[in-house]
Amino acid sequence: MRAVDFEALKQAIQRQHTLLTRHAQNELIADLLEEESVWLSILAPGARIIEEYPDDPRGPSCLILSFVQQQPVHTVVAYPARRAAAAQQHIAVAVMITAYRPDKRPHEWDADYQTRLSS
DSSP states (O other), rough: OEEEEEHHHHHHHTTTOOOOOOOHHHHHHHTTTOOEEEEEEEHHHHEEEEEEEETTTSSSSSEEEEEEEEEEEEEESSSSSSHHHHHOOOOOOEEEEEEGGGOTTTTTTTSSSSSBBOO
16 A cells, blocks of 8 residues: 555645645755646656655655656655645645755666665
């Protein structure tokens, strides 16, 4: 069983039940990514979960590989982030914890952007 229901996560994004951490905002700026483009890339058919973090204190989270203008993007999203959702009076929200371009981190990721390199 998956820690994150990917279809439910996508529905939250479609409804714009989303939040952005300050860290994610800084990473988006550093890699010249736009928040909306990253959220939309997760809705694209090629997007997929490559790692899951069921015990994340912000709520179950996952690392998603998607593409923005043919460039790979890794996004860590917590869903459902119930504590954050309560502040917005929603049942659950998707919280973007970070987003970055793995191709700019060749020392961390294999060329498929799905396999971590040993450190």
